[in-house]
Amino acid sequence: MELLRSFAFGQYVPVESPVHRLDPRTKILAALALVAGTFAIGTFAGLAVLTVFLAAAIAAGRIAPGYVVRGLRPVFWLLAIAVALQVLFGEGGGHPVFRRGPLVVTRENLLLGAFYGYRVVLLVVATTLMMFTTSPVELTDGMERLLRPFRRAGVPAHELALMMTIALRFIPTLLEETEKIMKAQMARGAEFSQGSLVRRARALVPLLVPLFVGAFRRADALALAMEARCYRGGEHRTRMRQLEMRRADYVALAVVAVAIAVALGPPAAWHAP
Amino acid sequence: MIRCESVTYVYQRGTPVETTALADVSLEIRSGEIVGIIGATGSGKSTLVQHFNGLLRPTRGRVYLDDVDIHAREVDRRRLRQQIGLLFQYPEHQLFEETVSADVAFGPRNLGVAGQELDRRVRGALERVGLDPDRFGPRSPFALSNGEMRRVAIAGILAMEPRMLILDEPTAGLDPLSRQEILDHIRRLHDERGLTIVLVSHSMDAVARLCRRLIVMDRGRVVADGAARSVFADPARLAALGLGLPQVTLCAQRLRERGLPVRPDVLTVEEGRAAILEAVAVRARGAS
Numbered sequence: 001m002e003l004l005r006s007f008a009f010g011q012y013v014p015v016e017s018p019v020h021r022l023d024p025r026t027k028i029l030a031a032l033a034l035v036a037g038t039f040a041i042g043t044f045a046g047l048a049v050l051t052v053f054l055a056a057a058i059a060a061g062r063i064a065p066g067y068v069v070r071g072l073r074p075v076f077w078l079l080a081i082a083v084a085l086q087v088l089f090g091e092g093g094g095h096p097v098f099r100r101g102p103l104v105v106t107r108e109n110l111l112l113g114a115f116y117g118y119r120v121v122l123l124v125v126a127t128t129l130m131m132f133t134t135s136p137v138e139l140t141d142g143m144e145r146l147l148r149p150f151r152r153a154g155v156p157a158h159e160l161a162l163m164m165t166i167a168l169r170f171i172p173t174l175l176e177e178t179e180k181i182m183k184a185q186m187a188r189g190a191e192f193s194q195g196s197l198v199r200r201a202r203a204l205v206p207l208l209v210p211l212f213v214g215a216f217r218r219a220d221a222l223a224l225a226m227e228a229r230c231y232r233g234g235e236h237r238t239r240m241r242q243l244e245m246r247r248a249d250y251v252a253l254a255v256v257a258v259a260i261a262v263a264l265g266p267p268a269a270w271h272a273p
Numbered sequence: 274m275i276r277c278e279s280v281t282y283v284y285q286r287g288t289p290v291e292t293t294a295l296a297d298v299s300l301e302i303r304s305g306e307i308v309g310i311i312g313a314t315g316s317g318k319s320t321l322v323q324h325f326n327g328l329l330r331p332t333r334g335r336v337y338l339d340d341v342d343i344h345a346r347e348v349d350r351r352r353l354r355q356q357i358g359l360l361f362q363y364p365e366h367q368l369f370e371e372t373v374s375a376d377v378a379f380g381p382r383n384l385g386v387a388g389q390e391l392d393r394r395v396r397g398a399l400e401r402v403g404l405d406p407d408r409f410g411p412r413s414p415f416a417l418s419n420g421e422m423r424r425v426a427i428a429g430i431l432a433m434e435p436r437m438l439i440l441d442e443p444t445a446g447l448d449p450l451s452r453q454e455i456l457d458h459i460r461r462l463h464d465e466r467g468l469t470i471v472l473v474s475h476s477m478d479a480v481a482r483l484c485r486r487l488i489v490m491d492r493g494r495v496v497a498d499g500a501a502r503s504v505f506a507d508p509a510r511l512a513a514l515g516l517g518l519p520q521v522t523l524c525a526q527r528l529r530e531r532g533l534p535v536r537p538d539v540l541t542v543e544e545g546r547a548a549i550l551e552a553v554a555v556r557a558r559g560a561s
Contacts, residue, residue: 188429210369
């Protein structure tokens with residue numbers, strides 16, 4: 001009965017490291033660049049370069065490799081299905097290595113499946129690394145700052161950041177509440193993990209109703225508490241933590257740029273294998 | 274009836290935030306007892322009682338109900354939870370049905386009770402917490418006052434007809450009158466219906482009023498287990514654990530410090546009154 005244990009994805013790992021100390025904007029930009037980079041890369045060699053780079057970043061961030069693997073668990077099935085679809089139903093032609101009835105597995109499709117699958121793994125690792133090394137508060141601060149230039153175009157940067165902060169803040173609270181209500185209903189003889197699908201869905205009512213009632217109660221209390229402290233939106237608000245780009249941040253961004261450039265390789269190799 | 278043998282419980286095992294909530298706890302709660310479990314916030318009280326009905330499984334150690342290991346394969350979990358009724362903190366947060374009656378019926382219905390028997394149990398449970406079934410039964414639980422909602426939640430457990438009732442902070446956040454009423458109902462459940470009661474609280478007044486025996490917890494360990502009077506006789510130790518004394522006991526001990534020979538181990542207001550009158554009489558006799 002510990003829901004929180006299975007929730008490694010996107011969880012902040014509070015340790016001291018050079019990566020943790022970077023400005024959140026650096027880490028957000030680096031993650032975005034890496035995501036774009038992985039999509040642009042067309043060779044296994046390129047992916048290998050990024051793998052080495054990410055491994056080094058994980059080591060520098062003092063994150064246990066086991067944690068990174070755990071962060072991949074939520075996307076495992078998605079990944080497995082996508083790869084299987086590519087391998088089994090990819091484009092025809094090429095060199096068949098296996099054949100049964102209408103199913104033909106070709107060497108080309110196996111390679112492509114592995115390539116696409118691995119690309120997604122790198123994508124997830126790059127973003128989880130950002131989440132592991134940046135606290136939610138820093139993350140939203142950084143987002144707000146990065147979005148500020150777009151305010152003129154009507155992007156409510158402050159409100160978006162605030163919504164994200166509140167949502168992130170309440171994930172553990174709601175999980176805790178879920179666990180508590182589940183236990184309370186189990187003490188009244190409810191079962192959540194047995195019976196047919198319909199029965200299990202019906203068993204969720206005694207869990208969801210109190211959960212929603214609680215969420216509204218909390219929302220009310222929070223709104224009141226914010227108004228009591230004169231919150232009126234983002235206008236004229238000063239910040240306690242000032243973000244500051246240091247030399248380490250520029251160096252880190254340069255390293256990321258170099259890694260991506262190397263991984264992309266000469267334009268001649270810009271084709272999937 | 275319930276026996277814990279060297280129960281240890283570790284939260285979030287194998288992560289950087291691993292914490293030992295219970296360390297080697299052994300204790301026994303006998304049938305018909307009314308026991309208080311006290312301790313500062315985070316001392317492991319709530320974790321401990323969740324082992325009594327098998328919601329948590331000990332990391333090490335065993336829990337027995339009537340000498341049967343509750344995690345043995347052949348034990349029916351629903352039957353276990355029917356016998357050991359557990360009421361969490363702020364139990365009004367677990368209400369979900371459209372009417373009070375339907376919510377109280379949730380527990381017994383899960384046990385397969387139906388028809389007239391179900392009706393009898395719901396009415397009986399509501400009456401036992403002082404709510405008129407005809408008046409409150411058809412109302413929405415969300416339209417009640419906090420104290421009434423909490424009593425509905427208690428009725429929801431009582432309708433399962435448990436042998437033992439565990440209440441985690443049953444008076445937290447209530448006004449003095451509701452608090453008094455809840456405690457009176459709990460006492461009556463013990464006195465008149467013979468329920469075994471375990472009261473988890475950091476209100477010293479509540480446990481002093483109801484419990485003969487107290488179990489004191491500190492950082493996951495049982496640090497004292499004995500008669501309420503003897504536990505409250507050592508205020509210095511309780512203070513070191515972040516706990517206080519019942520108001521009336523404190524009053525008696527302060528009077529004693531100022532030279533009035535009041536018995537220091539009073540637990541209820543009635544006892545306190547008698548002790549002070551006696552001390553005053555003794556002093557008057559001495560003076561004359």
